[in-house]
Amino acid sequence: MIRIVLDIFLFDPEKPLIFTRLFFWLFYVVVLLVYSIIYKERAVRNIFLFAVSLFFYWKTSGLFFLILVFSTVSDFYLGNLIHYSRRKRWKKFGVIMSIFINLFMLSYFKYTYLFVDTVNALFNLDIGVVNHLALWSNRLTGTRFDVSMILLPVGISFYTFQTISYTVDVYRGKVDPVKHILDFGFYVSFFPQLVAGPIVRASEFIPQLYKRYSLSYQEFGFALFLILKGLFKKMVIGDYLALNFIDRVFANPTGFSGFENLMALFGYSLQVYVDFSGYTDIAIGVALLLGFRLPRNFNSPYKATSVGNFWKRWHISLSSWLRDYLYIPLGGNRRGRIMTDVNLMITMLLGGLWHGASWQFLVWGGLNGVGLIVYKLWKRISPYEKSKHWAVRFWKILNTFLFITFTRIWFRSESMEKANQFIRQVTREFNASIIPQVLWSYRLVFLIMALGYFTHWVPEGWKQALLNWFIRIPIWAKLLITVLVIFTIYQSWSADLQPFIYFQF
Amino acid sequence: MKPFRTFIFFTAVLLLLFIVALLIPEQGVGITGDLRLSFLSVSGQFREDSLISENKAEQLMAASTVTDDPEADPETDLFSPQDTFGQLTRTAIVPANADSLQLSVYRLQFSEANPVLLGSFFKKLDGLRKGKVRRSRILHFGDSQIENDRMTALVRYRLQQHFGGSGTGLVPAIPLYSGNMAYEQDQEGEWGRYTFFGKRDSTIRHNSYGVMGAFASVPTVEDAGWPYLYFRFNTFRRTGQFNRIRIFLHSYVEEASLVFQVNDTITDTLKHLADGFSVVDYRHHSRVKELKVHMGLPEGGRIYGISFESEGGLQVDNIAMRGGSGLIFSKMNRRQQQSMMEALSPGLIMLQYGGNVVPYINPDFYRRAFKRELQFFKEICPGVPVIVIGPSDMSIKENGVFKTYPNIEPIRDALQRAALESGFAFWDLYEAMGGNNSMPSFVQADPPLASTDYVHFTPLGVNLVAEMFYNALILEYNNHSFEDVSQ
Numbered sequence: 001m002i003r004i005v006l007d008i009f010l011f012d013p014e015k016p017l018i019f020t021r022l023f024f025w026l027f028y029v030v031v032l033l034v035y036s037i038i039y040k041e042r043a044v045r046n047i048f049l050f051a052v053s054l055f056f057y058w059k060t061s062g063l064f065f066l067i068l069v070f071s072t073v074s075d076f077y078l079g080n081l082i083h084y085s086r087r088k089r090w091k092k093f094g095v096i097m098s099i100f101i102n103l104f105m106l107s108y109f110k111y112t113y114l115f116v117d118t119v120n121a122l123f124n125l126d127i128g129v130v131n132h133l134a135l136w137s138n139r140l141t142g143t144r145f146d147v148s149m150i151l152l153p154v155g156i157s158f159y160t161f162q163t164i165s166y167t168v169d170v171y172r173g174k175v176d177p178v179k180h181i182l183d184f185g186f187y188v189s190f191f192p193q194l195v196a197g198p199i200v201r202a203s204e205f206i207p208q209l210y211k212r213y214s215l216s217y218q219e220f221g222f223a224l225f226l227i228l229k230g231l232f233k234k235m236v237i238g239d240y241l242a243l244n245f246i247d248r249v250f251a252n253p254t255g256f257s258g259f260e261n262l263m264a265l266f267g268y269s270l271q272v273y274v275d276f277s278g279y280t281d282i283a284i285g286v287a288l289l290l291g292f293r294l295p296r297n298f299n300s301p302y303k304a305t306s307v308g309n310f311w312k313r314w315h316i317s318l319s320s321w322l323r324d325y326l327y328i329p330l331g332g333n334r335r336g337r338i339m340t341d342v343n344l345m346i347t348m349l350l351g352g353l354w355h356g357a358s359w360q361f362l363v364w365g366g367l368n369g370v371g372l373i374v375y376k377l378w379k380r381i382s383p384y385e386k387s388k389h390w391a392v393r394f395w396k397i398l399n400t401f402l403f404i405t406f407t408r409i410w411f412r413s414e415s416m417e418k419a420n421q422f423i424r425q426v427t428r429e430f431n432a433s434i435i436p437q438v439l440w441s442y443r444l445v446f447l448i449m450a451l452g453y454f455t456h457w458v459p460e461g462w463k464q465a466l467l468n469w470f471i472r473i474p475i476w477a478k479l480l481i482t483v484l485v486i487f488t489i490y491q492s493w494s495a496d497l498q499p500f501i502y503f504q505f
Numbered sequence: 506m507k508p509f510r511t512f513i514f515f516t517a518v519l520l521l522l523f524i525v526a527l528l529i530p531e532q533g534v535g536i537t538g539d540l541r542l543s544f545l546s547v548s549g550q551f552r553e554d555s556l557i558s559e560n561k562a563e564q565l566m567a568a569s570t571v572t573d574d575p576e577a578d579p580e581t582d583l584f585s586p587q588d589t590f591g592q593l594t595r596t597a598i599v600p601a602n603a604d605s606l607q608l609s610v611y612r613l614q615f616s617e618a619n620p621v622l623l624g625s626f627f628k629k630l631d632g633l634r635k636g637k638v639r640r641s642r643i644l645h646f647g648d649s650q651i652e653n654d655r656m657t658a659l660v661r662y663r664l665q666q667h668f669g670g671s672g673t674g675l676v677p678a679i680p681l682y683s684g685n686m687a688y689e690q691d692q693e694g695e696w697g698r699y700t701f702f703g704k705r706d707s708t709i710r711h712n713s714y715g716v717m718g719a720f721a722s723v724p725t726v727e728d729a730g731w732p733y734l735y736f737r738f739n740t741f742r743r744t745g746q747f748n749r750i751r752i753f754l755h756s757y758v759e760e761a762s763l764v765f766q767v768n769d770t771i772t773d774t775l776k777h778l779a780d781g782f783s784v785v786d787y788r789h790h791s792r793v794k795e796l797k798v799h800m801g802l803p804e805g806g807r808i809y810g811i812s813f814e815s816e817g818g819l820q821v822d823n824i825a826m827r828g829g830s831g832l833i834f835s836k837m838n839r840r841q842q843q844s845m846m847e848a849l850s851p852g853l854i855m856l857q858y859g860g861n862v863v864p865y866i867n868p869d870f871y872r873r874a875f876k877r878e879l880q881f882f883k884e885i886c887p888g889v890p891v892i893v894i895g896p897s898d899m900s901i902k903e904n905g906v907f908k909t910y911p912n913i914e915p916i917r918d919a920l921q922r923a924a925l926e927s928g929f930a931f932w933d934l935y936e937a938m939g940g941n942n943s944m945p946s947f948v949q950a951d952p953p954l955a956s957t958d959y960v961h962f963t964p965l966g967v968n969l970v971a972e973m974f975y976n977a978l979i980l981e982y983n984n985h986s987f988e989d990v991s992q
Contacts, residue, residue: 022545029515036509213508220506224514247957252964254653289511414952415573479514483521487544494543494905 016154017059018195019282020235027056028286035290039213046186046209049290056191057155064153067105068189074101075163076184079170079177091171098167102160109156114357155195157354159188161321166202168325175203183209192287196279198297198317205292213291221471223288224478228485230281233274236492237452241267242275245445250412253421258430260438261422267445268412269405270452273301276315302404302456305396306379307371310404322351341376345369360410360419367407531904543904561939562946562954562966571968574686575659576742578968610976611937613892614921619928622890626853627985633668633819640670642820642849644716647857650897650961652825654685654744656857659971660978661821662743670818672747675849678721678734678808681827687744687813694732697722701837702829713782713838715753715809716845717824723806731764731799734811740792747793748816752785753809753845754778754802762801768794778802782841784848788816809845822849830866831858832874835881843885851889854882857934859896859920860960863910872919879927893924894932894974898944900959907945907959914941937973 007015017024031052038044057065075098082094107115116127166187169175178184187205215223249256249264256264277298284294297317304310311319327347333340345366352365379385384392413419439446470478526545533543570579615622632638643664645657654673665671673687679698680690698721699706701714714720724732739745752763761778764771765787775785800806814820826833834842856878862871875893882891895917900907917935924931939946947955947966954966962970 025515025519029512029519032508032512032515036507036512039508215506215508215511217506220511243957248961251953251956252653252961255649255961290508417573475514479517479521482518483525486518486522487525490544490905491542494902 015059016061017056019279019286020231020239032289039291042210042212043180045213047182049191050182050186050189053186053189053191053194057189057194060195061154064151064156067153067156068159069185071102071105071159071163072185072188073181074098075167075188076178076181079167079184082167082170083177095167095171099164102164106156106160109151109153111353111357114359158197158199159194161199161318161325161354162202163188165199165321165325169202175206178202178206178209190287190292192283192290192292193280193294196276196283197315198280198283198295199321200294200317201321204295208292215289215291218471219288221473221478222467223285224482225467225470226281226285226288228482230278230283230285231489232278232485233281233452234278235489237448238271238275238278240448240492240495241271241445241452245442246271246412250414250418250422253418253425256425257434257438258426258428259432259435261425262430263438263442263446263449265405265408265412265422267449269302269401269408270449270456272408272411273298273456274452300456300460302401302453303397304400304404305393306375306400307368307403308375310400311368311372318351318354322347322354326350341373344372348372355411359416360413363416363419364407364410367410371403371407533904545904561943562950565938565969565973566950566954569969569972571659571965571972573964573968575662575968575971576744578659578662610980611933611973613977613981614925614931614933616925616928616930621985622928622930623853623892623981624985625888626890627982629852630664630668630819630982633670633817639817640820641668641852642674642822643853643855644675644822644824644849644851645855645857646824646826646831647855647894648829648831648859648861649825649827650860650967651823651857652681652827654687654823655825655962655964655967656971656974657821657823658686658744659968660975661819661823663972663975663979664819664821665743668819670815670820671743672749672812672814672820673744674814674820674822675717675753675810675812675824677717677719678811681719681825685744686739687742688736688738691735692733693730693735694724696724696732700826701833702826711838712836713755713807713841715807716842716849717810718826718829718833718837720755720807720809723800723802723804723808725804731801733766733797733799734808736796736813738794738796738813740794746815747813748788748790749812749814750785750787750789750793750796751812751814751848752787752798753782753811753848754785755782755807755809755841756780756802757805758803761803761806764799764801765789766797766799782844784845812849828861829858830862830871831856831878834878839881839885846886851886854886854889854891855894856891857894859916860899863896863899863912863916866912866916868912868915868919871916872923875920875923876927879923879929883927891924891927891929892932892978893920893929895920895934897934897960897962897970898938898940898942898947900942900944900948902959907942907948909941909944932974932977934970934974937977938970 015021015023017027034048035045038048054065054068057068078094078098078101082091082098085091085094119125120127166175166184170177178187183206187200187202187209190200190205193200246264246267249260250268253261280294280297284296287294295317297315299313299316301310301314304313327343330343330346331339332343335343348365348369349362350365352361352363352368355361355364384395409419409422410416413422470481473481522545529542529544531543533541535541572578613623626641629638629641633641643660645651645660647656651657661674673685676685677698679692679696681698681700698719699709699714700719701712702718750765756778758780760776762774762776763778763785765773765775767789772789773787775787778785798811800808812820812822858875859871879891879893882889896913899910899913901910902908913935917933921931921933935943938944944955944959947953947962948957948959950966952965953963954969955962
């Protein structure tokens with residue numbers, strides 16, 4: 001009994017509180033129970049959800065929740081300083097401090113290794129990483145943190161961007177500061193979107209803090225549909241493909257033929273979409289059931305007709321953040337064509353680095369920047385740019401998809417060396433003779449991959465019709481479908497491993 | 506819709522799922538042949554913890570400094586030069602982290618009848634260090650776990666640092682997989698590649714495949730010129746540096762020729778090669794960046810392997826047989842293998858197999874069959890010690906939980922018995938990596954030490970276990986030298 005209680009309340013890095021674990025849904029049911037008692041009292045509701053969110057982050061990241069608290073406190077008071085100061089100098093100081101503190105935290109936890117490795121490689125040094133934060137804590141409070149490594153707190157990339165958007169929006173006069181620190185804490189840490197977004201703007205979310213709870217039957221159906229869709233995408237498609245095919249190939253590209261490498265890349269292009277969009281679907285659904293509306297984060301990105309269009313459909317909350325808080329402040333398109341391209345490239349390079357601290361992400365961001373710039377030039381001379389013909393649209397979608405998939409080589413590869421191995425296998429060891437054998441032996445993997453792409457590319461009208469049908473059906477039918485979907489997901493989760501198959505002799 | 510109704514809805518979902526869990530037995534419900542429906546077992550939820558093994562991978566990594574590339578590893582080593590063996594004890598071996606390093610020394614097991622099995626090999630190593638022995642060789646045979654020079658690369662690099670030697674050792678003329686960091690390979694002509702392991706080509710009527718169990722078949726001589734093999738070496742790597750090239754081949758007629766073109770200059774032409782098996786030995790005394798070997802052999806001539814090696818020192822050959830279980834040697838042409846073994850003159854043989862038979866084979870049958878193979882090695886390489894390396898841990902998935910294959914330990918025991926009963930040594934890779942249910946901790950390690958097939962190591966993972974094997978071998982060397990000093 002004591003063990004069960006400790007299991008519930010203590011942090012265990014092996015058992016994070018994530019949407020794909022049973023424990024999360026038990027936690028969510030308990031939250032709903034309490035919420036159904038207190039939801040009418042706005043202040044109590046916000047404090048409760050803040051406390052629950054901190055508990056969620058504690059279970060996911062342990063003591064790193066103190067960093068979240070620090071970020072909350074510092075940005076709350078800096079927001080007040082910016083708003084209530086009469087002197088412009090103090091307002092500027094406040095916003096610069098907020099950006100500095102957030103980016104410093106992000107850089108410290110995320111980019112120290114990249115920085116040290118680069119310095120070591122450039123100057124042939126052997127500098128090691130020391131976690132000064134842990135050292136300081138050990139000296140001051142007698143803790144025993146490992147000072148030889150810096151771990152990345154979960155979700156730090158998301159909530160630092162979220163708090164930067166708050167102080168900048170307060171500075172720009174777009175939002176008034178939040179009156180109570182607990183309300184602000186709730187905005188920063190709201191658990192459905194805390195670890196993987198969407199990145200919620202203060203102007204979108206803060207007004208909801210002061211509104212009464214509301215949820216229509218249609219919205220309930222929509223939220224439930226999103227949750228089931230998200231779980232299905234993540235667990236049946238994403239996890240199955242990753243475990244049984246993609247991860248194996250990318251772990252050892254040279255052990256597989258070029259064809260298998262190429263298939264793994266197409267599989268990964270799907271996996272990264274279903275994983276990420278599935279997670280945000282669940283986040284949006286879970287938040288909506290509590291009465292809070294989060295912004296849409298994906299809009300069928302592989303239907304994009306250009307790289308620019310792709311970035312309006314992919315991780316929308318990040319790309320719009322980068323546009324509003326980086327690209328436009330850099331000058332956007334206001335300083336001539338060349339500077340527009342330079343600004344685009346800087347934005348995409350930094351956007352690449354945001355996704356991960358390695359040179360591969362920089363290459364990935366750079367390629368996307370090149371894609372945007374080349375397309376801008378191309379559309380000026382292309383005779384088909386304004387054509388509505390289906391073949392032109394098909395050609396554009398195909399090219400965009402292939403280009404984005406090509407850039408994923410660097411997004412997925414664990415090192416530049418692995419990326420080079422991948423390219424070498426595809427260009428020099430394609431081994432077309434084994435294609436039928438590979439397709440047959442991994443038939444379930446390819447069937448699931450085909451299903452994933454099919455459901456992505458079917459017309460929006462079909463998807464909407466399914467959603468409308470689900471929303472309309474009575475609640476008992478929703479209940480049965482929910483149980484059936486979870487049962488199906490379990491079959492995929494517990495399915496036997498696809499055995500390792502030798503194709504090349 | 507009020508939150509309470511949402512709560513009721515989710516509670517009802519959980520309740521229904523609980524009922525489903527109660528109704529479906531733990532082993533699932535069979536629908537057709539392979540199709541089986543299963544669901545959470547209620548009792549299993551409370552048992553889950555007992556299945557999660559201690560995180561062995563993390564402990565092992567903490568005690569190690571290996572990287573993806575053995576040639577880039579920081580220098581930490583158990584090796585103790587012989588001249589200091591007066592002070593040598595196990596704990597004196599000492600790199601940075603002596604306490605935890607002891608954890609990773611998982612020792613070799615010897616037959617009671619032959620505890621100094623490796624004595625002859627260690628004497629050769631001593632001789633290499635003292636300049637009394639010119640060269641020696643280790644042949645490392647294995648399955649896909651060692652392909653692409655995995656496992657061997659670290660053992661080779663560490664040993665060559667102390668006992669000299671460089672070069673890749675024996676490699677196939679036409680590789681099965683690319684990625685050898687020492688060189689890039691290409692060829693002119695439609696070369697065939699045939700293996701005795703895996704799927705055999707039924708058009709090959711003979712069983713002379715060489716000790717690598719594979720050969721490359723020389724294509725038709727084109728009008729435009731002879732077919733050739735091309736290699737471009739990474740001369741910054743130890744494996745990319747060599748001054749001796751040996752080609753093991755079979756020609757059907759006398760008068761066959763080979764032309765060596767080094768760094769774009771024709772440096773030697775060898776004519777009148779004998780009919781049948783022969784070894785072409787070519788030396789080049791400056792650095793070889795590019796090599797073309799033009800084959801003046803009639804169609805069907807076989808290349809059993811090419812060895813890029815140094816004039817002296819220790820060679821360590823990586824001979825990977827994808828899908829192999831180590832039971833093919835005695836089925837191939839004995840005379841031909843014996844001739845090739847004589848030319849190679851190994852001081853030690855390592856056989857690393859077992860993984861491919863884990864899901865299927867009767868362990869007792871495997872023990873007897875493997876013992877026959879060991880007997881075969883005794884006969885074709887008399888006096889050469891053999892170390893058998895057992896399979897790694899491998900997982901199957903049952904109801905979403907990864908568990909060790911039930912047959913792993915019986916197969917490990919079969920190999921262990923076969924080795925020790927034959928008077929040879931055994932190294933238990935399965936126990937060294939943590940034993941039962943250790944593979945999931947390798948897969949889930951950050952960075953990953955094994956692939957998500959729960960069978961194969963990643964380059965980092967394989968170097969970790971290779972270092973453990975190297976530590977075990979060098980510990981015996983250190984101890985042997987110490988015991989042997991007065992003799």
